[in-house]
Amino acid sequence: MKLSDLHKGDSALIKKIETQEALKTRLASFGVVRGSKLTIEACSIGKQTMEILVDGTLIGLRGEEAKQIEVEKI
Amino acid sequence: MDTIKIVLAGQPNVGKSMLINAMSGSNGLKVGNFSGVTVEKTEVCFEHHCHMMEMVDLPGTYSIRGFSQEEKVAHNYLQGEEYDVIINVLDSTHLQRNLLLTLELLKLNKKMVLALNMADEAKKEGIEIDVKQIEAIIGVPVVLVSANTKMGVEELLEKIHEVADNPKREDSNIVYSDAVEEEILDLVQFIDAKGFSFRDLSSREIAIRLIFEDKDLYKELHDEPIMMELQPRLISALEHLYLHHETKNVQEIKYNEYNAIARGIRMETVSCKRNRGGKNRTKKIDDIMINKYLGIPIFLFLMWGLFQLTFKLGAMPMDWIDAGVGAFGDWIGSTISNESLKSVIVDGIIAGVGAVLMFLPNIIILYIGIALLETTGYMSRVAFLLDGFFHKFGLHGKSFIPLVTGFGCSVPAYMAARTLKSEKDRLITLFIIGFMSCGARLPIYVLFAGAFFGAEKAGNILFVIYISGALLGLIMAKVLRVVVFKGDDEPFVMEMPKYRLPSFILVWHTVYNNAKSYVKKAGTFILGASILIWALATYPNQPLLEKSYASKIEQIKDTQKISQLENELKMKKLENSYLGQIGKASEPFFAPLGFDWRMTVALEAGLAAKEVVVSTLGVLYAIGDEVDETSNALSNELKANISFASAMAFIVFVMIYLPCLAASMVFAKEAGGYKYLVYLFIFTTVTAWILSFITYQILI
Numbered sequence: 001m002k003l004s005d006l007h008k009g010d011s012a013l014i015k016k017i018e019t020q021e022a023l024k025t026r027l028a029s030f031g032v033v034r035g036s037k038l039t040i041e042a043c044s045i046g047k048q049t050m051e052i053l054v055d056g057t058l059i060g061l062r063g064e065e066a067k068q069i070e071v072e073k074i
Numbered sequence: 075m076d077t078i079k080i081v082l083a084g085q086p087n088v089g090k091s092m093l094i095n096a097m098s099g100s101n102g103l104k105v106g107n108f109s110g111v112t113v114e115k116t117e118v119c120f121e122h123h124c125h126m127m128e129m130v131d132l133p134g135t136y137s138i139r140g141f142s143q144e145e146k147v148a149h150n151y152l153q154g155e156e157y158d159v160i161i162n163v164l165d166s167t168h169l170q171r172n173l174l175l176t177l178e179l180l181k182l183n184k185k186m187v188l189a190l191n192m193a194d195e196a197k198k199e200g201i202e203i204d205v206k207q208i209e210a211i212i213g214v215p216v217v218l219v220s221a222n223t224k225m226g227v228e229e230l231l232e233k234i235h236e237v238a239d240n241p242k243r244e245d246s247n248i249v250y251s252d253a254v255e256e257e258i259l260d261l262v263q264f265i266d267a268k269g270f271s272f273r274d275l276s277s278r279e280i281a282i283r284l285i286f287e288d289k290d291l292y293k294e295l296h297d298e299p300i301m302m303e304l305q306p307r308l309i310s311a312l313e314h315l316y317l318h319h320e321t322k323n324v325q326e327i328k329y330n331e332y333n334a335i336a337r338g339i340r341m342e343t344v345s346c347k348r349n350r351g352g353k354n355r356t357k358k359i360d361d362i363m364i365n366k367y368l369g370i371p372i373f374l375f376l377m378w379g380l381f382q383l384t385f386k387l388g389a390m391p392m393d394w395i396d397a398g399v400g401a402f403g404d405w406i407g408s409t410i411s412n413e414s415l416k417s418v419i420v421d422g423i424i425a426g427v428g429a430v431l432m433f434l435p436n437i438i439i440l441y442i443g444i445a446l447l448e449t450t451g452y453m454s455r456v457a458f459l460l461d462g463f464f465h466k467f468g469l470h471g472k473s474f475i476p477l478v479t480g481f482g483c484s485v486p487a488y489m490a491a492r493t494l495k496s497e498k499d500r501l502i503t504l505f506i507i508g509f510m511s512c513g514a515r516l517p518i519y520v521l522f523a524g525a526f527f528g529a530e531k532a533g534n535i536l537f538v539i540y541i542s543g544a545l546l547g548l549i550m551a552k553v554l555r556v557v558v559f560k561g562d563d564e565p566f567v568m569e570m571p572k573y574r575l576p577s578f579i580l581v582w583h584t585v586y587n588n589a590k591s592y593v594k595k596a597g598t599f600i601l602g603a604s605i606l607i608w609a610l611a612t613y614p615n616q617p618l619l620e621k622s623y624a625s626k627i628e629q630i631k632d633t634q635k636i637s638q639l640e641n642e643l644k645m646k647k648l649e650n651s652y653l654g655q656i657g658k659a660s661e662p663f664f665a666p667l668g669f670d671w672r673m674t675v676a677l678e679a680g681l682a683a684k685e686v687v688v689s690t691l692g693v694l695y696a697i698g699d700e701v702d703e704t705s706n707a708l709s710n711e712l713k714a715n716i717s718f719a720s721a722m723a724f725i726v727f728v729m730i731y732l733p734c735l736a737a738s739m740v741f742a743k744e745a746g747g748y749k750y751l752v753y754l755f756i757f758t759t760v761t762a763w764i765l766s767f768i769t770y771q772i773l774i
Binding site for chain 1: 136137139140167168170171174175323325326329330332333336337356357360361364365366367369454457458459461462463465471565566567568569570571572
């Protein structure tokens with residue numbers, strides 16, 4: 001399941017992040033790595049952007065990037 | 075006196091700049107609640123316990139290994155410069171994420187102090203932090219501070235002295251995962267057995283760096299004989315780790331390890347007694363503010379309100395200032411007997427500077443609005459809301475921050491564009507910042523909107539001008555993206571900071587500094603420009619012309635005819651002045667846009683600073699006729715002398731053409747060379763000319 005398939009209020013565990021190195025670094029510095037637990041806090045119209053909560057930090061993410069993150073819904 | 079050189083490093087929104095303020099008592103720094111206020115490193119000095127404290131405030135970065143401009147600034151400084159102590163500032167309420175940067179900083183092997191900022195906020199949220207335990211794990215002193223209440227600031231300063239006096243930092247006791255620890259142990263045993271030592275690094279530190287492929291260390295160890303024997307061991311160690319972590323990306327393994335360590339430290343040292351109230355509040359506000367359907371209407375409403383407020387609330391003090399300046403000019407004028415001296419002071423200096431000062435209230439209100447957006451944390455939400463929209467135009471949601479700052483002043487806006495990581499996104503943003511009309515263009519719009527639409531409609535017109543300028547900028551961004559800057563987009567990943575009540579002090583600093591620099595400009599640059607324009611408008615002397623009119627006037631008794639002739643003389647004198655000659659020379663270029671030579675001159679003067687446009691118009695239109703003391707003197711003159719179509723074309727031209735001299739210089743620096751400034755000049759002038767032409771031809 002992709003992160004972009006989740007809806008507001010859903011929680012999930014990150015399984016895999018398949019994206020370019022720069023984005024991986026950025027995500028990691030926010031605490032978004034394999035095994036992190038996240039909650040979807042908000043989505044903008046058409047899921048162009050999503051707001052996720054990871055370890056107490058709110059992070060804004062573009063829908064395109066959310067497609068590159070593999071998750072497992074919990 | 076000894077100097078202690080201190081570097082402040084930390085993630086964005088941890089209150090580094092404010093902590094410097096609290097430590098030094100200085101107030102020169104701007105602090106904001108969105109990524110990247112401190113775009114350049116800032117230096118502050120003060121004395122403490124007979125030591126000179128020299129502080130360098132690095133831009134806030136989530137990592138020092140990244141690729142953004144700011145991360146490079148921070149990394150290069152930390153790696154290459156000489157300094158004594160790093161203060162790593164952390165947000166106590168987001169310790170885990172902040173510790174990720176701490177782990178990277180530890181690798182620099184420098185003396186360090188951790189300042190856990192916002193300790194008061196953490197306490198309110200029921201978070202308790204075991205400082206001693208963090209110290210034991212990380213191996214550097216940890217101090218709870220609050221830049222807001224100044225709690226712990228003195229203790230932090232004491233610790234800095236202590237740490238600076240220590241010859242060396244203690245080793246940290248950070249433990250990696252079992253798999254990594256096993257490999258570390260293996261390598262350490264081998265390194266120790268060989269009796270190998272390198273720089274000031276411990277065997278463990280060498281082993282860790284080798285495993286995580288530290289490029290610098292590999293470069294330095296390249297010629298060491300031990301490398302030959304280390305290599306097979308390293309390969310087998312990495313193979314084990316690959317298996318364990320299910321990836322062959324060492325960096326990824328490192329991030330996973332760091333995250334696990336940070337989580338471990340948090341679980342060991344932080345306890346949360348109550349349900350976190352602050353976060354719930356942020357969640358609740360976010361439910362409304364970035365609601366799928368309400369978010370954008372709310373944002374547009376707030377922006378509209380800001381512009382209405384700017385105009386309506388600003389109108390009153392504007393009238394007072396206008397009346398005050400007029401009365402002051404009269405009073406000064408009556409005390410001077412020399413005609414040309416009186417003219418330079420009253421018509422040149424007082425009229426010019428007064429016209430600029432009049433708009434101070436508007437500018438203060440606009441800056442208060444922008445400062446409020448910044449300090450409350452709403453700015454990041456706007457980036458979140460607008461990214462989908464901006465992305466369609468080839469921009470990044472983060473471009474919003476420099477763009478909206480551009481409504482205040484282009485100079486900080488150009489600098490704020492550094493938060494954009496991709497070079498292309500950054501350049502496109504830089505190129506269109508000018509389309510966001512800066513505070514200095516506001517007086518021109520207020521003047522023309524007031525004159526041609528009346529005071530009631532002016533607020534709406536102003537809103538239309540700003541919005542259409544912004545939309546035009548977006549269209550231009552798309553054009554640039556498709557034609558000039560092709561290629562991949564930068565990912566959108568940004569922190570949404572907690573909502574905070576705006577701090578009065580922060581808003582005050584921002585507004586005060588901006589207002590001060592505006593007035594300073596009025597007192598220096600614009601004063602000089604006013605005198606210059608007055609002189610250009612007055613000289614060369616034309617005694618022949620004056621004589622011929624004087625004799626004509628003498629022959630006539632009718633007073634109405636006399637004043638008519640006097641006006642004619644003034645007009646002719648102005649037309650033949652240096653300024654008139656310059657305007658006339660470039661008039662053909664602007665004639666298709668419906669500009670007369672006076673408007674042309676005003677525009678050209680505006681290349682120096684946009685404020686000068688209004689003061690030039692003030693000088694040019696006030697000289698030709700009787701001075702009217704009502705507050706609307708200039709706008710009445712404009713209405714009488716300029717056609718509606720020309721006025722609209724003029725507004726369009728002002729909206730688009732090159733920003734002021736100061737901003738242009740900053741642009742050249744940020745874009746990476748003067749050739750970009752040439753591009754910008756061509757780009758803006760051509761666009762401005764074409765669109766003004768269309769406006770004029772439609773309306774005429």
